[in-house]
Structure formats: structure tokens, C-alpha cells
Amino acid sequence: MGADGGPAPRHLPGHIAAALARAGEATDSAGQPWSGRDLAGEGNPLHQFDADDGEADPRVEAAIAALATGGTEEAVMEALAAARVFVPVVAELVEGGLGVHGFAEDKEADMALVTLSAPDGRKALPVFTSVARLEAWHAEARPVAVFAPRAALSAVSEGAELVVVDPGADATFVLRRPAVWALAQQKPWTPSYRDASLAEVVSEAIEDIVPIRAARLEPGKGVATRDRAGRVLAGGGPGPELRIVLxxxxxxxxxxxxxxxxxxxxxxxxxxxxxxxxxxxxxxxRAFGD
Structure with missing residues (x-):
């Protein structure tokens, strides 16, 4: 949180900052003039999202909604892996002063990512599935459209361990650090409580601890969350993620x-x-046999 209790801005990653810095220039990044170019037509879009309507990806919507009826966190991750999301940025005053007529004016401002502080103190990056949800959450923030893996990569570069999908919306989904890293690398992800290889790690760890007769892995009490209607969603909570039952x-x-x-x-x-x-x-x- 910032000093005023609101979300704390952070500097943009280099690739976004550089793109914004070039906006409005007479030439492209190679020094070629824009003047006289025809950028129309399906084969020559202005950018990857020039036909984007700003609405939520229906696959992500369906995967999150399905958590109330047997859906899995893995399915949400699979949907996000190919989805466009919006990252909020805000103007951050770097230098101000009085203008020639005595009115306060901005001398210089940067665009900065908005980050959050989780209840446990960790940094979190909010992302939104639609422009409307971002604007409802922060009226002054501006949406930057990116693919979700790129947003996760930005979170890692900013030191954010969590990505919060649609904070303040009817349903909010939290990606924890292992999921954020997997999404950033575009790798498959399995929740720890369903990861057979982790069960083997725990079994090896307890092998010569005599009082422990057995161990098993279960979802932690922080895995589930609720949507605004009160329905329990089997995933997307902020943690704890894994319960080890001894x-x-x-x-x-x-x-x-x-x-x-x-x-x-x-x-x-x-x-x-x-x-x-x-x-x-x-x-x-637990006592053995209970």
C-alpha cells in the first residue's frame, strides 16, 4: 500500500516503459517515419489487440465459474495461458511546479504499474480480465493489454509473488508464487496438494522421524475462496495452500x-x-489410526 493507504505504484518493466516512451514520435523504433504508411487491413494490424473489445475472455470466465461445480485450478491456469488480460498503470508525478500563470502543473510524470500488499505482506500484481472491471476497481488507472504470461513475467520482474485476477469483482482468483512462475515460463502447473512428486519428497523427509507413522497431502484451508454471492470456489484463495497431515x-x-x-x-x-x-x-x- 502507498502512504495514503491506496495501491502502491511501481515502475514499469523496461519493455512497456520503452513502448510508452516512443508513443507519439514521428518515427518508429528503427527511425523510419510513420508518415505515408498505410496500416489498415487484417494483414497489418496496429498491434496484437487492435480489434479487442475489452471484454473478458470467455474461457477464463468459464474456468473460474466452474470452480463452484468441480472445476480445478489447473483449468483456470490453462485458460489464462492463452488469454489477454489488462494490467493497470497510473501516472506518477516525478517533478511538479508552478506554471507561468501561477497554477500548479506537472513538469514530468512516469507511468507506473499498480501493485498491492497481500495480508501477509507480500507484493501482488493485480490483473483484470476486462476493461470494465479494471475501471470499476481504480477509476484513474489505465489498462495495458498483455497476454497473461507476459503479465506474470512482469510480476516476477517487479518482485511480486502473487497475481490477483479481478480484485473487487464478483469472483477473484489468486495465483500463488509457483503458479505465477509457471505461467511466466509458459509451463504446465499442478497444485502442490495434487503433486505426486511432492508426496514422495515428504515421504523421504519423514523416513527416519520415528514418531511419524504416515503423512498425506491435502488442500490447505486457504485454497478455497468465495464469490460475491457466497458460493465456495474450490481454488483461487490466498493461502495457506498445502496441508501436511502427520x-x-x-x-x-x-x-x-x-x-x-x-x-x-x-x-x-x-x-x-x-x-x-x-x-x-x-x-x-493426528493420532495414528484416527
Whole structure:
């Protein structure tokens, strides 16, 4: 958040800043004049989104809505991988002063990405599926159309670990760090609680911790979210993402339990695979056989 409690602006990534800086010039980036060119026709669009109506991608809409009826987070990610979204930018005053008639005026301003602070303090990048949703959320922000993987790449370059899809809308979907990184690299993604390779990592980590009889992975209590109508959506929540359920020998004293959990956390933190694939965890302790 900024000092006024609103979203904190951040500088644009270089590729967007450079494009905006060239806007309105008499020549293109190669120094060739625009004058006399015919940019009309389907074979010569002004840019990738010149025919864009600003509406939400129906595949993304359907995938998020389906979370209320058995849909998966993976399906939302697959839809986003090919979707256009809008990133909000705002003008940030760099230098101001009084004009010749004594009125305050902008001397110099930059365009900056808008970022958010998540409840846990992490930086988040908001993106929107439609222009209308962006304008309803921030009336002064301007939409920059990009493919969702490019937005995720911008989030990574800005140090944002979360991407929030449609904040303030009827349904909001949060991409956590592993999903953001996968989208930025245009790679497939599997939630940690359904990742068989992570179950193997946990099994190896508990192998010689005697009080632990078994372990299993489940969705964490922060996976689900609700839309504005109160429907539970099975995905898109802010975390914790993964619950590790440990089945223990009965009768362990509190000190032994704390030491055991600390030992397990240390082993998991030392696993590169686990650190890359898991955003946040909670550990649940249960007596063996319950």
C-alpha cells in the first residue's frame, strides 16, 4: 500500500516503459517515419489487440465459474495461458511546479504499474480480465493489454509473488508464487496438494522421524475462496495452500511434538523441489489410526 493507504505504484518493466516512451514520435523504433504508411487491413494490424473489445475472455470466465461445480485450478491456469488480460498503470508525478500563470502543473510524470500488499505482506500484481472491471476497481488507472504470461513475467520482474485476477469483482482468483512462475515460463502447473512428486519428497523427509507413522497431502484451508454471492470456489484463495497431515504415535509430550515439527520443517526447507513447488503450508497432527 502507498502512504495514503491506496495501491502502491511501481515502475514499469523496461519493455512497456520503452513502448510508452516512443508513443507519439514521428518515427518508429528503427527511425523510419510513420508518415505515408498505410496500416489498415487484417494483414497489418496496429498491434496484437487492435480489434479487442475489452471484454473478458470467455474461457477464463468459464474456468473460474466452474470452480463452484468441480472445476480445478489447473483449468483456470490453462485458460489464462492463452488469454489477454489488462494490467493497470497510473501516472506518477516525478517533478511538479508552478506554471507561468501561477497554477500548479506537472513538469514530468512516469507511468507506473499498480501493485498491492497481500495480508501477509507480500507484493501482488493485480490483473483484470476486462476493461470494465479494471475501471470499476481504480477509476484513474489505465489498462495495458498483455497476454497473461507476459503479465506474470512482469510480476516476477517487479518482485511480486502473487497475481490477483479481478480484485473487487464478483469472483477473484489468486495465483500463488509457483503458479505465477509457471505461467511466466509458459509451463504446465499442478497444485502442490495434487503433486505426486511432492508426496514422495515428504515421504523421504519423514523416513527416519520415528514418531511419524504416515503423512498425506491435502488442500490447505486457504485454497478455497468465495464469490460475491457466497458460493465456495474450490481454488483461487490466498493461502495457506498445502496441508501436511502427520499421523503420529500416541502419547507424545508437547516438547517432542515441537522438536519433531521443527525437524520436518527444516528438512522440507532444504528441498529445492519442495521450495519451488509450494507456496505456503500448514501442518496438522493426528493420532495414528484416527
Amino acid at each position: 499421523e503420529l504415535a500416541p502419547g507424545l509430550p508437547a516438547d517432542a511434538l515441537r522438536e519433531m515439527v521443527a525437524e520436518l520443517n527444516g528438512r522440507l526447507a532444504g528441498s529445492e523441489r519442495f521450495a519451488e513447488a509450494v507456496d505456503s503450508i500448514e501442518i496438522s497432527l
